[in-house]
Amino acid sequence: MRRYFGRKILIYLLTFFLAVTIDWLIPRFMPGNPVQNMLARVALHPEAAEALRSYFTKAFGLDVPLWQQYLNFWIALFHGDLGVSVYMFPTPVAEVLKRAVPYDLFLLIPSILLSWWAGNKFGAFAARSKWLDNTISPLSYILTATPYMWLGILLAWFFGIVLGWFPIAGAYSFSLRPSLTLAFIGSVFHHWFLPFASLFLVDFGGWAIGMRNMIIYELEADYSHYLAALGAPQKLIRKYAFNNAVLPQITGLALKLGVVVAGALVTEVVFSYPGIGYLLLAAIQNQDYFLIQGCFLFIIIGVLLANFLIDIAYVLVDPRTRRGMTGETA
Amino acid sequence: MNAPKKKNEALYFALRNKKLLAGFSIILVFLLLALVGPALTPNEPFDYANPLGPAAPSAQYWFGTTFFGEDVFSQFVYGLRATFIVGLIGGGLGTLLGMLIGFIAGYRGGMLDEILNAFTNIVLVIPTLAVLLIIAAYLEVRSIATECIFIGLTAWPWAARAIRAQTFSLRTRDFVDLARMSGVSSTKIIFQEIAPNMMSYLLLVFILQFGGAILSAATLDFIGLGPTNAISLGLMMQYAVLWGALQLGIWWWFVPPGLAITAIVGSLYIMNVGLDEVFNPKLREM
Numbered sequence A: 001m002r003r004y005f006g007r008k009i010l011i012y013l014l015t016f017f018l019a020v021t022i023d024w025l026i027p028r029f030m031p032g033n034p035v036q037n038m039l040a041r042v043a044l045h046p047e048a049a050e051a052l053r054s055y056f057t058k059a060f061g062l063d064v065p066l067w068q069q070y071l072n073f074w075i076a077l078f079h080g081d082l083g084v085s086v087y088m089f090p091t092p093v094a095e096v097l098k099r100a101v102p103y104d105l106f107l108l109i110p111s112i113l114l115s116w117w118a119g120n121k122f123g124a125f126a127a128r129s130k131w132l133d134n135t136i137s138p139l140s141y142i143l144t145a146t147p148y149m150w151l152g153i154l155l156a157w158f159f160g161i162v163l164g165w166f167p168i169a170g171a172y173s174f175s176l177r178p179s180l181t182l183a184f185i186g187s188v189f190h191h192w193f194l195p196f197a198s199l200f201l202v203d204f205g206g207w208a209i210g211m212r213n214m215i216i217y218e219l220e221a222d223y224s225h226y227l228a229a230l231g232a233p234q235k236l237i238r239k240y241a242f243n244n245a246v247l248p249q250i251t252g253l254a255l256k257l258g259v260v261v262a263g264a265l266v267t268e269v270v271f272s273y274p275g276i277g278y279l280l281l282a283a284i285q286n287q288d289y290f291l292i293q294g295c296f297l298f299i300i301i302g303v304l305l306a307n308f309l310i311d312i313a314y315v316l317v318d319p320r321t322r323r324g325m326t327g328e329t330a
Numbered sequence B: 001m002n003a004p005k006k007k008n009e010a011l012y013f014a015l016r017n018k019k020l021l022a023g024f025s026i027i028l029v030f031l032l033l034a035l036v037g038p039a040l041t042p043n044e045p046f047d048y049a050n051p052l053g054p055a056a057p058s059a060q061y062w063f064g065t066t067f068f069g070e071d072v073f074s075q076f077v078y079g080l081r082a083t084f085i086v087g088l089i090g091g092g093l094g095t096l097l098g099m100l101i102g103f104i105a106g107y108r109g110g111m112l113d114e115i116l117n118a119f120t121n122i123v124l125v126i127p128t129l130a131v132l133l134i135i136a137a138y139l140e141v142r143s144i145a146t147e148c149i150f151i152g153l154t155a156w157p158w159a160a161r162a163i164r165a166q167t168f169s170l171r172t173r174d175f176v177d178l179a180r181m182s183g184v185s186s187t188k189i190i191f192q193e194i195a196p197n198m199m200s201y202l203l204l205v206f207i208l209q210f211g212g213a214i215l216s217a218a219t220l221d222f223i224g225l226g227p228t229n230a231i232s233l234g235l236m237m238q239y240a241v242l243w244g245a246l247q248l249g250i251w252w253w254f255v256p257p258g259l260a261i262t263a264i265v266g267s268l269y270i271m272n273v274g275l276d277e278v279f280n281p282k283l284r285e286m
Helices: A002-029 A034-041 A046-059 A066-078 A093-126 A130-145 A148-162 A182-219 A222-230 A234-270 A276-285 A289-317 B009-014 B018-040 B072-108 B110-125 B128-138 B144-155 B157-171 B174-181 B186-197 B199-225 B233-242 B251-279
Strands: none
Touching (some): A002 B110, A002 B128, A093 A234, A130 B251, A148 A234, A148 B233, A182 A234, A234 A276, A234 A289, A234 B128, A234 B199, A276 A289, A276 B199, A289 B110, B009 B251, B018 B251, B072 B110, B072 B144, B072 B157, B072 B186, B072 B199, B072 B233, B072 B251, B110 B157, B128 B144, B128 B199, B157 B199, B174 B186, B186 B199
């Protein structure tokens, strides 16, 4: 088990290192001169421009050798210094992101966990009969092929505009101030439901297909036939098949995380939901490069942490990794 | 039923596979529309064709016009072209890189495999979109071609991993040993002995890469990092949302692009299932 975690952590550290390096490398080595363009194109009050210019000379440290620039970048990073947001001047990028992250978690965690759980249940259910398979599977394929933002747009338009059941902008009603009142909490859930539903539905399709294919494979395995030959009830065989089929689905969750996060970003744009995705759009439109880079780092860190949590879950679920017999190869 | 000849076996089953045929026909319809569509409309995608602004679909504007009076049909067909280009080049590049790394790692083994595998795992963990985002943000002029290239450069890891595993299991087969003993070079073994034996698998990988590239491009376009000098289906949806098509009820602006992406990617997935049945005799009876 130590070996398993050691390997995993090494991969994550290397990944983090690579990501930070990319974050440092790209602004410096892209064709053209982004710093110049940034300063030339950004229209802001002179005060901000001046702060930006001095930040650039400091952050990019163009007078010191490259290796020292790289080192300084890391030092700044460990001090939590991600630069100053241009779009929300003079708030530091780290502060802007810190305010957005809770909304992302509030949207992502329930949609990921519930869609995974429901997808697995329905996928296993689909494998039971031809009729179920012929209804659940095509629906799942359509859902998983749907671009996240399009489903979001359709839901927002139909339930938000045509029927008028749900609001389609913001995280809570603009007439309320954050407080622990029933009205406020109700408003938060009212605004949360549609973005959550659109993420849930697209992810659900993918998990249902994965589980359906996996469980059919498991039901054809020798141990299933053996159990059946012994006269074990069908229910028990399905239970064993499900337990075995869930393992690749956990690995699949780790692999799909990037796609799911990307989906949440665009969904937030559709619903003007104040998470990182919404910030990102604003940052891109305002050429706020520090904010873009900050979003990049936050997404990477979030995905790495989630990966690590999934690894722990895997060890808890699969006894073989605990005894060091086999392991998911990194 | 006459037993089909070995050579035409795949074709024989392919022509009888409903999923494959259905998926293929849908893709073909969209491909045709992308090819001949631009000739069917006198308007360029960004022309302000309709001076009255938004208009519902009509005989003159088949898919209606946008908030600014642009012809949605024209944007749609040019966007379809972009979609197919991204799928073909982005997905193709992803597949080629995956093959290159997967073959080398799987066939060579040893230290090289360890390094390539670790590298693959690292890139696999990084969310693709995050990397695309930061690259695209610093590109001043973005074209569909650069989008394809960057999508291809970031999409290969899972393909490399899958192809490596397949190569691994093929390389210990007798016919590969025989080739090695007769002194055939590694490159030749990979391309003449190993690759042909996993052709069907490579085709499936390419189809999934094709669909993945289309979805990546749509995400990137929608968040504001799409091509700066062209139209795409993702951009259409972004413009529609940003210019209040939802609030104004201009549904003909945002329904066609998303519908086309869903139909194309969905058909690719269905084709994949069909192809799997064609190539894998065990699945045929299902």
